[in-house]
Amino acid sequence: MEILVCVKRVPDTSENEIEINSSGSDIQRDDLVYSVNEWDNYAVEEAIQIRDNVGGSVTVVTVGDDDAEEVLRREMAMGADKGVLLKDDAFEGSDGRGVAAIIKGEVEKGNYDLILTGAQADDGAGQVGGMLAAMLDMPFASLVNRIDVVDDKKINVGREIAGGNQEMNEMSLPCVLSIQTGINEPRYVGIRGIRKVASVEIPVKGAADLGVDAAVIGAANARVKRLDYFVPPAGEGAEMLEGGVDEIIEKLIDMLKSKGGIK
Amino acid sequence: MARQIFAYILHKDGVADDTALELVEAARRLDASAPVTALVLGTGADLDKVCQEVAATYKEVWKVDNAALSYPNAEVVRKVLVNLIPKGAIALVPHEHFGMDLSPGLSIKLDAAYAPDVVDISALEGDKLTLVRQEYSGQVSTHVACDLSAGAVITIRAGAFAPDESRSAGGTVTDKSPDAGDAGVAGRKFLEIIEAEVGDVDITKSEVLVSVGRGIEDQDNLEMINDLAKAMGADVSCSRPIVDAKWLEKARQVGTSGQTVKPKVYLALGISGSFQHMGGIKGNPFIVAVNKNAKAPIFQAADVGVVADILEFVPELAEKIAEMK
Numbered sequence: 265m266e267i268l269v270c271v272k273r274v275p276d277t278s279e280n281e282i283e284i285n286s287s288g289s290d291i292q293r294d295d296l297v298y299s300v301n302e303w304d305n306y307a308v309e310e311a312i313q314i315r316d317n318v319g320g321s322v323t324v325v326t327v328g329d330d331d332a333e334e335v336l337r338r339e340m341a342m343g344a345d346k347g348v349l350l351k352d353d354a355f356e357g358s359d360g361r362g363v364a365a366i367i368k369g370e371v372e373k374g375n376y377d378l379i380l381t382g383a384q385a386d387d388g389a390g391q392v393g394g395m396l397a398a399m400l401d402m403p404f405a406s407l408v409n410r411i412d413v414v415d416d417k418k419i420n421v422g423r424e425i426a427g428g429n430q431e432m433n434e435m436s437l438p439c440v441l442s443i444q445t446g447i448n449e450p451r452y453v454g455i456r457g458i459r460k461v462a463s464v465e466i467p468v469k470g471a472a473d474l475g476v477d478a479a480v481i482g483a484a485n486a487r488v489k490r491l492d493y494f495v496p497p498a499g500e501g502a503e504m505l506e507g508g509v510d511e512i513i514e515k516l517i518d519m520l521k522s523k524g525g526i527k
Numbered sequence: 528m529a530r531q532i533f534a535y536i537l538h539k540d541g542v543a544d545d546t547a548l549e550l551v552e553a554a555r556r557l558d559a560s561a562p563v564t565a566l567v568l569g570t571g572a573d574l575d576k577v578c579q580e581v582a583a584t585y586k587e588v589w590k591v592d593n594a595a596l597s598y599p600n601a602e603v604v605r606k607v608l609v610n611l612i613p614k615g616a617i618a619l620v621p622h623e624h625f626g627m628d629l630s631p632g633l634s635i636k637l638d639a640a641y642a643p644d645v646v647d648i649s650a651l652e653g654d655k656l657t658l659v660r661q662e663y664s665g666q667v668s669t670h671v672a673c674d675l676s677a678g679a680v681i682t683i684r685a686g687a688f689a690p691d692e693s694r695s696a697g698g699t700v701t702d703k704s705p706d707a708g709d710a711g712v713a714g715r716k717f718l719e720i721i722e723a724e725v726g727d728v729d730i731t732k733s734e735v736l737v738s739v740g741r742g743i744e745d746q747d748n749l750e751m752i753n754d755l756a757k758a759m760g761a762d763v764s765c766s767r768p769i770v771d772a773k774w775l776e777k778a779r780q781v782g783t784s785g786q787t788v789k790p791k792v793y794l795a796l797g798i799s800g801s802f803q804h805m806g807g808i809k810g811n812p813f814i815v816a817v818n819k820n821a822k823a824p825i826f827q828a829a830d831v832g833v834v835a836d837i838l839e840f841v842p843e844l845a846e847k848i849a850e851m852k
């Protein structure tokens with residue numbers, strides 16, 4: 265099976281507290297630790313496992329700048345066979361529709377049976393996968409937490425729905441799936457693995473190579489634009505317990521007792 | 528021409544979802560002068576029941592009855608909606624698993640803008656709608672400009688728009704089934720629902736929950752959580768990353784894709800307070816949050832907060848409670 269996985273380089277929220285810069289135009293990017301979007305890591309792991317079971321190849325692709333190359337290498341160290349960087353000044357400022365249109369160019373140049381994205385990225389939009397599928401007229405399922413390969417034309421997928429229940433669907437290939445966390449346990453990537461792929465050539469493709477529709481990419485064509493970042497006026501919020509640890513614990517125990525929290 | 532707004536109604540077993548009321552409020556906030564139509568898709572007697580219920584809040588209700596819609600397969604629903612929703616209109620959809628499945632592709636097929644997971648509406652000037660979203664699991668908010676000139680699909684976060692339940696619309700139900708076109712799709716077929724496995728505790732019945740999140744850092748550290756829960760006489764629940772890592776069973780996950788709990792007391796330890804997590808906590812419990820980041824969103828939802836490292840705080844708390852007994 266030929267599998268394409270879309271990955272994005274994002275600030276790692278488990279490593280950083282996200283703060284806004286003084287003008288509110290952006291988050292504070294100095295000293296941020298970046299990594300591959302959490303969901304995308306699960307998507308790559310799933311692709312690798314499918315390839316190891318049924319054969320084929322895994323290609324990871326990202327739309328980004330030169331720094332984005334590092335996430336491709338990381339996923340290749342995990343076991344992806346190839347990486348492709350989609351980069352062009354014309355791509356800058358694209359909205360989700362623009363990003364999907366750029367990736368569509370790469371899909372059409374290849375011969376993929378299965379295209380995976382993460383369920384959502386840093387801004388929690390969860391849009392690129394579903395948009396890409398609609399642009400390609402391929403079937404789509406979101407929040408996938410299980411994939412069973414039936415044959416080279418069909419797979420069965422589980423979608424995560426409310427209450428921990430799972431919705432099973434039969435999908436015909438090629439199709440696009442967005443992957444939910446927990447579908448597998450992504451393998452650990454050590455520094456040695458990354459070194460091994462450090463000198464592998466990663467092709468870079470621009471708008472002309474991909475034949476991207478210029479009318480939907482770039483900031484000028486974004487229908488949805490971020491205006492600013494802000495911190496909403498604090499509501500009442502919690503009563504914060506202050507003082508020494510012993511003092512705080514004493515207060516907390518009193519409160520818990522009075523609310524029936526200690527039996 | 529007046530802007531038209533459509534609201535997609537989620538329903539199950541003949542009952543409309545709570546979001547049906549919230550979408551009408553979001554529509555009113557968006558453009559109070561726009562006519563709002565509820566879209567109710569499904570089949571059979573249950574569908575008619577939902578239409579009657581929804582007509583109490585929406586002046587216009589469009590019903591589509593088709594056997595292919597007995598289960599809401601997003602691919603089928605999308606195809607029907609593309610035939611029903613006129614160019615330039617605004618479609619509001621709840622932002623949950625079905626809305627996420629349906630909406631991005633719907634925006635492409637309608638050639639409309641897409642604004643996901645909206646929590647507030649700030650302004651409308653001409654075709655420029657200013658919305659509020661959150662990023663980095665609620666750590667920061669953003670204003671977003673959405674161009675409505677070609678229409679828009681907007682998904683609305685559950686609970687973000689408090690409904691005005693006093694309104695009564697006395698709406699009319701119109702059968703749009705003939706206009707819905709061919710609802711058949713190739714490529715994705717619904718097979719079955721696999722129900723969640725039952726765990727060794729039923730946290731939906733627990734009165735006191737000690738809930739642990741990614742802040743616990745390591746599986747071995749769960750021991751201190753168990754100790755605290757034991758000292759308090761509480762059950763242990765958790766946020767999603769703990770289940771993803773297979774440190775605790777799925778039946779202990781609180782949230783929109785896990786369990787809905789109704790405890791009296793909820794202790795959130797090293798949990799940031801994402802809306803998917805908080806969406807699983809009902810019944811207005813007394814919430815205590817312990818987090819090392821003073822700006823964590825959980826402190827907005829909690830009654831009492833402590834800024835501390837749980838790896839140090841929890842053992843001390845457990846010890847004091849155990850001593851006291």
Ligand SMILES: Cc1cc2nc3c(=O)[nH]c(=O)nc-3n(C[C@H](O)[C@H](O)[C@H](O)COP(=O)(O)OP(=O)(O)OC[C@H]3O[C@@H](n4cnc5c(N)ncnc54)[C@H](O)[C@@H]3O)c2cc1C
Pocket residue numbers: 277278383384407624664739740741742743765766767768780781782783784785786796797798799800801802803804807817818819820823835836837838
């Ligand atoms: C469709 C969908 C459904 C979802 N459903 C659910 C669901 O049902 N339930 C759910 O929980 N999530 C769900 N999620 C995931 C959700 O978006 C969040 O990613 C998740 O809730 C975050 O869990 P967390 O708060 O434990 O981790 P994080 O967001 O990583 O927060 C960890 C917190 O711990 C704090 N911390 C770190 N170290 C320490 C320490 N030593 N001491 C004290 N504090 C510390 C940090 O400051 C941070 O605030 C869903 C997501 C999607 C897309």
Ligand SMILES: Nc1ncnc2c1ncn2[C@@H]1O[C@H](COP(=O)(O)O)[C@@H](O)[C@H]1O
Pocket residue numbers: 269270271272301303304325326327328360363380381382383384385386387388389390391392393
């Ligand atoms: N710039 C990008 N390059 C490659 N893939 C992306 C990019 N942005 C988003 N994606 C993919 O789309 C998924 C959902 O992202 P989003 O729609 O931005 O929430 C991510 O998990 C990625 O798989």
